[in-house]
Amino acid sequence: MVALVISTSNALFCGGSLISDVHVLTAAHCLYGLRPYEVDVVFSESNHVDTDEGMSDRRAVIRIATHRNYNRPRKWNNDIAILTLDFPAPVGTSAVPVCLPKPGLSFEGDHGYIAGWGRTSEDGSSSMDLQIARVPILGREQCSKLAGYANITDDMMCAGHLHGGVDACQGDSGGPLLIADESGRTVIAGIVSWGIGCARPYKPGVYTRVNNFISWIANNTKNGCYCS
Numbered sequence: 001m002v003a004l005v006i007s008t009s010n011a012l013f014c015g016g017s018l019i020s021d022v023h024v025l026t027a028a029h030c031l032y033g034l035r036p037y038e039v040d041v042v043f044s045e046s047n048h049v050d051t052d053e054g055m056s057d058r059r060a061v062i063r064i065a066t067h068r069n070y071n072r073p074r075k076w077n078n079d080i081a082i083l084t085l086d087f088p089a090p091v092g093t094s095a096v097p098v099c100l101p102k103p104g105l106s107f108e109g110d111h112g113y114i115a116g117w118g119r120t121s122e123d124g125s126s127s128m129d130l131q132i133a134r135v136p137i138l139g140r141e142q143c144s145k146l147a148g149y150a151n152i153t154d155d156m157m158c159a160g161h162l163h164g165g166v167d168a169c170q171g172d173s174g175g176p177l178l179i180a181d182e183s184g185r186t187v188i189a190g191i192v193s194w195g196i197g198c199a200r201p202y203k204p205g206v207y208t209r210v211n212n213f214i215s216w217i218a219n220n221t222k223n224g225c226y227c228s
Contacts, residue, residue, distance in 0.1 A: 001115050001130065001176060002095065003042040004030060004083075007060070012126065015116045015175030016041065017188050018097045020224025021088040025217070026174035027191050027208065028070040028081040036061040041085060043095045044130075057095070059085040065220040067213070077153050079193040079208045081174075082220045091225070098176065099227035101187040101211040108139040112159060112179040112189055114205070118171025122198040126171045133166045135159040137179070137189075138204055148196050148203070155212045157190050160204030167199035168192045177207045 002024055004014040014030035024041055031039070043057040063084035070078040089095040101107075115132045119125060136159065143149050143158035152158065159177060160167050168175065177190030190207025197203055210217075 003044070003117060004174065005040050005042055005058075007038055007040045012042075012117055012171070014171070014173045015118075015192065016083065017176040017191075018043075018089055018091075018095050019082075019100060019188070019217070020097050020221055020226045021091050022085045022224050023221040024083040024085065025176075025188065025191065025210070026081050026083065027193055028066040028079045029076070029193070030174040031064050031066060031081050031083075034064070036064050036083075039064070039083065041083060041089075043090055057090045059087055059089060062086045067216065075151055075153075076194050076206070077155055080191060080210075080213055080216070082217065088225075097225070097227045098178070099185055099187045100214060100217065101179070101181060101189050103211050103214050105181065105189075105211055106139070107137045107157065107179055107189050110137045110179055111135065112137060112177045114159070114168050114172070114175065114177050114192065116168060116172030116175040116192065118173070118175075119169040119198065122169060122200075124169075135166055135177075135205070136161065143204060143206075146202050146204070149206070152206065155209050156193065157207050157209045158204040159190065159207060160199075162202055162204070164199050164201035164203070167195060167203075168205045169198035
């Protein structure tokens with residue numbers, strides 16, 4: 001898990017996941033209107049993130065690749081982007097690349113973990129300490145029947161308790177939805193994309209389904225050292 005900050009102000013605005021020593025996976029909407037030199041990636045050896053210069057491991061961004069079919073703000077489909085770092089991340093100390101999932105897995109009925117430094121409630125403030133929560137994965141058919149979710153596509157997945165109470169929130173966008181696959185390996189199944197409020201009943205979070213984009217990710221992450 002990494003934090004994305006504005007390079008000139010150190011303001012934390014989104015999360016991301018290291019998928020190789022020089023590539024970060026995040027949401028396309030996080031980078032809307034931004035250029036590579038405006039974004040830094042911050043790594044932390046603990047759950048606390050310090051965005052001040054010189055107080056953390058950080059890397060500049062030299063390339064932003066957003067999916068060409070991302071169509072913000074109409075449908076939020078293909079909400080995926082990759083950042084290329086100027087130098088390799090400090091792998092083994094404050095950063096470890098997360099594994100990608102195998103194509104074809106639905107994860108419906110599984111539980112996953114979401115993480116981020118975003119708001120702790122819909123009207124609350126952001127946290128400088130990493131927040132982690134466990135959420136169930138809903139099927140597309142079940143999710144699309146909920147009010148406001150009719151446009152869920154195959155490239156999205158829903159996760160959250162129908163009674164509410166646990167969810168990603170503003171500032172968590174781009175962060176991971178982590179799940180253990182059939183071999184017990186932790187993989188990034190989803191990317192925090194959008195939702196209706198935060199932790200409301202019958203309003204689960206919506207995530208970009210990573211295993212539908214494996215080929216696109218491979219084409220945009222050349223020459224990196226990946227999860228073993």
